[in-house]
Amino acid sequence: MPAIIRLQREPIAIAAEVEKLVGAHKDVGAVVTFTGICRADENGAPIAALTLEHYPGMAEAEIARHVEEAYARWPLLAALVIHRYGRIVPGEDIVLVATASSHRHAAFAAAEFLMDYLKTRAPFWKQVESAGTTAWVEAKSADDAAAERWSAPPPQRDAAK
Amino acid sequence: MTSGTAGQSKKIKVRYFAWVRERVGKPEEEIEPPAGVATVAELMAWLADQGEHYAYAFENPKVIRAAIDRNHVRSEARIEGAGEIAFFPPMTGG
Numbered sequence: 001m002p003a004i005i006r007l008q009r010e011p012i013a014i015a016a017e018v019e020k021l022v023g024a025h026k027d028v029g030a031v032v033t034f035t036g037i038c039r040a041d042e043n044g045a046p047i048a049a050l051t052l053e054h055y056p057g058m059a060e061a062e063i064a065r066h067v068e069e070a071y072a073r074w075p076l077l078a079a080l081v082i083h084r085y086g087r088i089v090p091g092e093d094i095v096l097v098a099t100a101s102s103h104r105h106a107a108f109a110a111a112e113f114l115m116d117y118l119k120t121r122a123p124f125w126k127q128v129e130s131a132g133t134t135a136w137v138e139a140k141s142a143d144d145a146a147a148e149r150w151s152a153p154p155p156q157r158d159a160a161k
Numbered sequence: 162m163t164s165g166t167a168g169q170s171k172k173i174k175v176r177y178f179a180w181v182r183e184r185v186g187k188p189e190e191e192i193e194p195p196a197g198v199a200t201v202a203e204l205m206a207w208l209a210d211q212g213e214h215y216a217y218a219f220e221n222p223k224v225i226r227a228a229i230d231r232n233h234v235r236s237e238a239r240i241e242g243a244g245e246i247a248f249f250p251p252m253t254g255g
Contacts, residue, residue, distance in 0.1 A: 036255055052254065053179055055247060058231035059254075083254065095255055115255055121233065123247075124254025125179035136180050139251030 003067045004080040005060055012082050012096045021080045022100050028077050030104040032111040034097045040090035042137065047130040050137075052085045052094070055123035059083070066117045070099070073113070074106035081114060083124065113150050120147040173240065175208075177218070178249035181225060184218035194240075201227045202236040204246065218248075226251060 004021060014035060022028050038050050063081050070076060078100040088094055095118065099110040118124075126137040176189040198207045202222065209219035219225065227234050228247040240246060 054254070055176070055178055055228070055231075055249070058228055058247070061231050062233075119255040120252060122254045123178065123228070123249060123252055125250060126253045127179070136250065137253045139253050143255075 001068060001071050002078050003064070003071075004082070005063050005067060006082045007054065007056075007059055007085055008082065009084065009086040012084065012093045014093065014096055017080060017082060017096060018098050021078050021098055025077045025100060027102055028100045029102045030107040031098060031100045032104070032107040034095075034111050034115055035093050036095040036115075038088045038090050038092050038094055042128050042130070045130060047090065047128050049087050049089045049129045050094070051087045051127045051129065051134075052083075053125045053127065054083075054085045058123050062122050063118065066114055066121065070110040070113055074099075074101065074110045076101050076106060076110055079110065079114070081118070083118070083122070085124070087129075116143070116147040116150060119143040173243055174245045176245060176247040178247065180250055181218050181248050184214060186214050199239055199241065200236065201229070201234060201238050201240060201246070204240055205236070205248070208248075224250065 014033065018031060018033055022031055041047060063083070067079050067081060070079060076099055080096065080098040082096045084094055097111050097114050097118070099107045099114070101107040101110070120143050128135050128137055172191050172193050174189060175192050177185045177187070182188050194204055194207050198204050205219050205222040205225065208215050209222070222236070225248050227236065229238060229240065229243045230245055
């Protein structure tokens with residue numbers, strides 16, 4: 001299970017990371033990358049920054065469990081999850097997920113699966129800083145619903161067509 | 162007095178994150194709950210009784226998530242044998 005899982009404070013060198021991930025695999029035909037970016041507003045109000053708190057040790061372990069599950073569900077050749085913590089200003093990246101496979105379907109599905117689970121299961125918490133005050137971001141039920149759809153038996157979306 | 166190991170109280174490392182940490186006022190501590198505290202839900206109820214900061218942190222235990230030894234658990238999970246228990250709000254990463 002070739003996977004890169006890393007937590008870091010620094011911005012993510014997206015192109016270099018993806019190049020490293022795919023470089024060694026000659027049978028890769030599709031790479032999907034997802035980058036989560038810090039928006040300039042939260043619920044319509046401008047923000048100065050986000051601060052991400054995490055549970056060291058558990059965050060890596062939880063991401064690894066989901067990467068393992070992604071490998072069990074789809075024919076992946078490589079996977080990468082890099083998540084930042086600390087203070088992040090609007091426009092900066094927060095998370096990078098990349099999945100590589102021979103064909104696009106597995107790469108798209110696995111990337112979406114990993115992101116849906118990261119949102120609801122990986123122990124990270126966002127705090128918003130705006131106009132001198134701070135507030136914890138509340139979990140969204142839409143994110144729970146997005147993760148929930150993967151807990152049904154393996155996706156039949158293509159077969160249904 | 163207890164006999165044998167069953168029901169004997171034992172020190173547990175507890176960690177708090179995000180607003181649970183802010184309300185409790187510390188990121189981690191060692192606790193020694195009494196022998197009758199067997200589940201995560203019971204531990205939250207016991208913690209809520211340990212002073213006003215704890216009462217505030219655990220006033221709505223239904224919204225608080227828990228992990229035992231870095232694995233998510235439900236509130237009915239038993240805490241016996243746990244090395245580290247963490248309490249935190251629903252996660253908002255990604």
